[in-house]
């Protein structure tokens with residue numbers, strides 16, 4: 107039997123990176139050759155979607171657009187049948203522009219501007235969230251037909267990013283809020299919560315589910331129409347998805363035993379977006395810790411090899427797509443791609459073995475550090491590229507948002523969507539571009555199959571990815 111060896115998706119991404127670098131080598135001193143770039147592979151979302159369906163078959167995901175609003179990614183998710191959690195007018199317009207029906211959108215922001223409420227309602231969005239009396243009054247005045255989810259306080263103290271400090275009605279305020287909604291004649295359909303992004307403690311989900319049950323019961327006690335929607339929010343990540351999903355699902359079964367009586371939805375962002383992008387950054391400069399390297403002939407105690415990492419300066423940093431380095435202390439461990447840039451190269455053989463480096467962004471700011479210490483195999487030189495995986499969606503907390511907004515004001519330059527994640531929150535601080543080149547694996551695959559002489563790897567990978575797709579969406583790749 108002939109066994110066909112197909113490349114893994116990871117190998118295929120590496121192949122695309124290597125192709126791109128060969129292209130850049132044709133004009134090695136161009137501005138473009140010094141710009142970071144992304145490879146986008148939407149097929150990852152398909153795997154995650156299937157995994158979601160296995161673990162949480164009764165919960166419909168409404169992808170949180172704030173996490174990564176790449177239009178082609180959104181279109182892919184729309185084709186898969188996902189709904190969308192939009193937090194602003196712009197996000198709503200974007201999703202509607204893809205032809206998504208307004209019934210597949212939830213305006214999941216409990217504190218909205220009046221103009222946004224009016225526009226959402228005019229565009230046919232019917233479901234939104236609230237967690238305070240004033241929001242109810244605004245909705246009554248400007249969109250009284252909207253249906254509401256009461257966002258209750260939920261908190262996983264171990265989550266990578268907390269949201270409970272900003273949103274969510276404490277349980278003690280639920281009754282007056284429901285009373286007010288009743289008084290205003292507003293329709294409260296159910297409850298939502300968000301335990302925090304990058305959740306790690308399943309008990310946060312289960313506690314929130316039982317509290318939601320309590321709110322459902324309170325609503326019927328107060329003679330409101332029966333609640334019938336439970337929105338379990340975001341917080342999921344692929345690294346521990348089942349660890350959260352299984353207890354969550356068990357708690358729902360227990361607290362809401364009649365599946366016909368409640369519609370279950372969720373607002374995952376990071377879970378779907380994180381593995382979308384692989385990023386390639388160039389080492390533009392390097393500073394070795396020469397002062398610590400003393401000759402072994404000296405009588406002084408020898409501090410060589412240095413324990414202080416040599417410094418690598420890259421063409422992207424925390425003001426670009428590496429926000430997580432600061433706000434979640436994420437440790438980025440890249441894979442180096444050695445390159446030979448003739449003019450700068452010392453032509454000495456590269457030192458072998460493990461090397462300790464710190465990674466810095468291109469701005470002049472001292473906080474622009476992505477890793478204080480990272481070990482890489484072999485010496486890394488100026489002109490080398492570093493590959494960072496899982497760069498599709500990172501969370502930007504309010505504290506860093508404030509910092510970036512000051513930076514943006516100082517530099518009088520725009521910044522995008524600062525309530526949330528990586529590429530969408532990249533700035534142009536210090537005059538560095540936030541306009542990244544994105545290479546779509548799907549495009550490459552489609553053309554590779556039609557082009558004479560296309561590499562075998564590409565053809566094999568195309569078959570591999572096509573094989574992964576269900577029949578209904580195979581056409582997307584062509």
Ligand SMILES: Cc1ncc(COP(=O)(O)O)c(C=O)c1O
Nearest residue numbers: 170303304340341373374375376
């Ligand atoms: C209301 C709301 N829903 C969903 C999300 C997405 O969360 P995650 O990326 O953790 O899934 C967020 C993130 O900030 C949010 O604020």
